[in-house]
Amino acid sequence: MPISLRISGLSKVYNSSVVIDNCSYTFQAGSVYAVMGPNGCGKSTLLRICSLLESPTSGSISYYAGDNELAYDMRLRRMMTLLLPDIGIFNTTVLKNVEYGLKIRGLSRKSIYDASCEALELVGLTHKMSQNALLLSSGQKRRLGIARALVIKPRLLMLDEPTSAIDVENTEIVESAILRIKQERSSTIILSTHERTQADRLADKVVFVENKRLSQDGF
Amino acid sequence: MEYIASGFYHALQLILKLDSELLGIIFLSLKVSGAALVLAALIGIPLGALLSLKKFPMRSAAVSLLNTFMGLPPVVVGLFLYLLLSRSGSLGFMSLLYTPYAMMIAQTVLSLPIVASLTYAAVSSVNPVIRMAARTLGANNYQTAVAIIREARMGIMAAVIAAFGRVIAEVGAILIVGGNIAGLTRVMTTAIAMETDKGNFELALALGIILLSLSLLINTALHLIQNNKDVRSQIEGD
Numbered sequence: 001m002p003i004s005l006r007i008s009g010l011s012k013v014y015n016s017s018v019v020i021d022n023c024s025y026t027f028q029a030g031s032v033y034a035v036m037g038p039n040g041c042g043k044s045t046l047l048r049i050c051s052l053l054e055s056p057t058s059g060s061i062s063y064y065a066g067d068n069e070l071a072y073d074m075r076l077r078r079m080m081t082l083l084l085p086d087i088g089i090f091n092t093t094v095l096k097n098v099e100y101g102l103k104i105r106g107l108s109r110k111s112i113y114d115a116s117c118e119a120l121e122l123v124g125l126t127h128k129m130s131q132n133a134l135l136l137s138s139g140q141k142r143r144l145g146i147a148r149a150l151v152i153k154p155r156l157l158m159l160d161e162p163t164s165a166i167d168v169e170n171t172e173i174v175e176s177a178i179l180r181i182k183q184e185r186s187s188t189i190i191l192s193t194h195e196r197t198q199a200d201r202l203a204d205k206v207v208f209v210e211n212k213r214l215s216q217d218g219f
Numbered sequence: 220m221e222y223i224a225s226g227f228y229h230a231l232q233l234i235l236k237l238d239s240e241l242l243g244i245i246f247l248s249l250k251v252s253g254a255a256l257v258l259a260a261l262i263g264i265p266l267g268a269l270l271s272l273k274k275f276p277m278r279s280a281a282v283s284l285l286n287t288f289m290g291l292p293p294v295v296v297g298l299f300l301y302l303l304l305s306r307s308g309s310l311g312f313m314s315l316l317y318t319p320y321a322m323m324i325a326q327t328v329l330s331l332p333i334v335a336s337l338t339y340a341a342v343s344s345v346n347p348v349i350r351m352a353a354r355t356l357g358a359n360n361y362q363t364a365v366a367i368i369r370e371a372r373m374g375i376m377a378a379v380i381a382a383f384g385r386v387i388a389e390v391g392a393i394l395i396v397g398g399n400i401a402g403l404t405r406v407m408t409t410a411i412a413m414e415t416d417k418g419n420f421e422l423a424l425a426l427g428i429i430l431l432s433l434s435l436l437i438n439t440a441l442h443l444i445q446n447n448k449d450v451r452s453q454i455e456g457d
Contacts, residue, residue: 051355053351053354053355074357074359077354077357078357081355081356081357082355083355084348084351084352084355086346086348087348087352088346088348088349088351088352088353088355089352090349090352090366090369090370091369091370092369100353100356100366101356101357104356104357104358104359104362105357148356149355149356152356152357
């Protein structure tokens with residue numbers, strides 16, 4: 001079941017510089033949201049806070065599975081993932097990169113391998129599975145990041161500029177993977193992007209970060 | 220020049236003859252240095268990683284202290300351990316003085332700061348995105364630490380290689396606590412020092428050449444393992 005999150009009065013201040021100011025918003029379960037805004041407007045900060053990588057300076061986020069509010073614990077953290085712009089590729093094979101999220105969850109070797117192969121197939125990297133991931137092109141690394149995020153079947157998937165600085169072919173593969181999850185409606189997806197056309201292609205709703213606050217543009 | 224040529228000849232002769240005394244000395248050198256290296260790695264790698272990953276008060280002071288200890292003078296370590304291990308010392312009851320165990324302790328003390336300090340540097344230099352990536356994939360604190368340490372493995376290997384260089388060439392501390400007793404605590408470096416004192420330069424040089432060759436062999440093997448695993452060298456080579 002996808003999870004929803006409600007942001008209430010969220011603010012983030014870095015060294016007396018306000019990045020997000022008193023934001024409130026509810027991301028509905030199972031929907032795809034595109035967060036848009038100029039560089040440095042706070043999109044990445046918002047995603048890092050939502051993925052529990054950072055704490056807000058003030059305000060709160062509540063996560064819900066149906067009507068039940070979820071506690072801030074390891075179980076909640078393992079329901080979500082964030083694809084970082086730099087991805088954070090591990091210095092090991094492509095396959096082991098994908099397997100990582102499942103290994104730390106203690107799944108059986110066979111199920112880890114099968115699920116990882118399926119995720120790699122989805123992003124067209126099956127033929128690269130034995131290669132060291134650091135040797136991939138930047139577009140392939142982004143696809144690997146998608147596979148690594150999808151394999152854990154997150155109920156909340158956040159993607160920070162998933163197609164920035166990659167070519168058209170890789171962008172299409174990444175977008176089709178996102179659209180496939182969208183079809184399944186098994187995850188709530190929040191992605192940040194600069195491109196309005198991409199937001200239109202992928203998202204149900206577009207949220208703008210303007211003047212350090214969130215505003216919605218439904219379509 | 221004559222000494223060096225003769226030293227090479229003598230070294231070759233000693234190796235080919237498989238002199239049992241020489242083999243005993245080589246074996247003890249490797250045993251003492253190997254054990255010290257394993258001990259230093261077992262303590263130093265977690266210590267260096269902990270210093271890098273865990274924030275606590277006085278952490279930078281602890282790192283500075285560790286860096287300072289990298290330059291510990293072997294004779295001072297030897298003297299300190301001698302006082303501890305001698306009969307009147309606080310650890311005298313263990314009767315370790317003039318045994319290979321005392322030499323292992325001395326070399327562990329000397330190599331531990333190298334392993335810990337270079338491990339600290341290696342772990343600290345891992346891209347912070349790795350930590351974030353592990354966490355976003357659901358890793359707990361321990362799993363995140365393991366992921367970071369795994370990324371630092373080449374640097375940690377370099378730390379072990381540097382420590383090996385220190386222990387295999389060390390003479391001051393082990394001479395004091397080991398005593399250079401033939402068949403018991405005589406290792407290559409102490410034998411070289413003794414033969415030099417006796418004016419037996421050819422044999423000293425021969426032992427030196429064997430020591431250097433062994434050191435080269437082990438270092439080459441360690442570097443090969445390191446380079447094979449380090450894909451970054453392949454990327455740079457592209």
